[in-house]
Amino acid sequence: MEKITGLTISEHKNSKRIINIDIENEIIEKLIFPFNKFDLTALELKPFTRFTIAKSLDDLTNNKLSKLMNFIIRDRSTGCFIIGHKNITKINDKFLVKLSTAIAHLIGIPNHDSMAGKYYARFVVKHEDKSDSYLRKAYRNMDLHTDGTYVKEITDWLLMSKIDEQNVEGGETAMLHLDDWEHCEDLFNDPIGKQNFLWGSPKSKNIDYKVEHPIFTSDERGRPNISYIDQFPEPKNMEQGNFLQRLSDGLEESKNKTITKLPVGSAIIANNYFWLHGRRPFKENKDLNRELLRIRGQFFKN
Ligand SMILES: [Fe+2]
Numbered sequence: 364m365e366k367i368t369g370l371t372i373s374e375h376k377n378s379k380r381i382i383n384i385d386i387e388n389e390i391i392e393k394l395i396f397p398f399n400k401f402d403l404t405a406l407e408l409k410p411f412t413r414f415t416i417a418k419s420l421d422d423l424t425n426n427k428l429s430k431l432m433n434f435i436i437r438d439r440s441t442g443c444f445i446i447g448h449k450n451i452t453k454i455n456d457k458f459l460v461k462l463s464t465a466i467a468h469l470i471g472i473p474n475h476d477s478m479a480g481k482y483y484a485r486f487v488v489k490h491e492d493k494s495d496s497y498l499r500k501a502y503r504n505m506d507l508h509t510d511g512t513y514v515k516e517i518t519d520w521l522l523m524s525k526i527d528e529q530n531v532e533g534g535e536t537a538m539l540h541l542d543d544w545e546h547c548e549d550l551f552n553d554p555i556g557k558q559n560f561l562w563g564s565p566k567s568k569n570i571d572y573k574v575e576h577p578i579f580t581s582d583e584r585g586r587p588n589i590s591y592i593d594q595f596p597e598p599k600n601m602e603q604g605n606f607l608q609r610l611s612d613g614l615e616e617s618k619n620k621t622i623t624k625l626p627v628g629s630a631i632i633a634n635n636y637f638w639l640h641g642r643r644p645f646k647e648n649k650d651l652n653r654e655l656l657r658i659r660g661q662f663f664k665n
């Protein structure tokens with residue numbers, strides 16, 4: 364593993380494809396001052412300030428952090444990293460929003476998150492839920508999926524940060540890399556997966572249009588990419604319906620998922636073309652509380 368002063372870089376204990384990047388305390392301490400220069404309103408309303416805090420973070424590693432993150436996220440053999448730090452006592456939720464913003468802006472430009480009306484979304488998973496999607500349903504398995512399936516914006520990557528959690532058992536993150544998936548070849552080679560599917564979304568997502576795209580495409584070297592979520596495709600016929608069922612069963616029964624507990628204060632960033640993500644059900648607890656932040660976006664274009 365590469366050595367960068369101020370960072371500890373290691374392989375994730377459950378997967379060779381996921382890299383852990385621990386930010387050491389000296390960097391966290393040095394971020395407090397530049398991060399205090401902007402409040403969240405400034406970050407939300409003035410996009411350039413997001414780049415200012417991203418530069419503060421990258422400068423503290425002699426610009427090696429951005430190079431490392433961009434390498435991992437594009438590299439087919441990895442494509443995913445978890446970035447965090449050990450000193451969570453010194454930092455609060457606002458600091459974590461800023462840190463997530465800084466990380467995201469070293470990789471690319473966030474898409475507008477229609478659910479939240481800004482470049483990021485914070486949301487809570489609790490015991491009770493009246494929402495119309497699986498996102499906040501604590502006691503249901505959130506099946507493996509990619510993000511951005513029902514929007515026009517390109518979604519190259521996603522970032523999920525854990526802001527806080529209390530009274531949580533279960534709810535682990537499940538990750539699956541397409542190249543580890545037992546059924547990938549079989550389903551990728553089925554022509555139905557390359558047909559256009561229609562994708563809609565429930566009211567809470569605030570998207571008033573539908574999009575069409577296939578489930579499987581190929582990257583520049585012919586390797587499979589996937590864009591799929593169980594809840595939103597609207598099959599046009601029996602063929603498409605049955606294909607989606609096979610796909611869903613094939614994903615959920617995979618033995619090659621990486622199950623990981625994301626620590627509070629950490630973020631997982633994944634390539635959205637060849638990594639699928641999901642969440643295991645939580646153990647029932649009426650005081651259950653988890654707060655997450657998500658940012659989805661596009662790579663910088665040169
Ligand atoms: Fe997702």
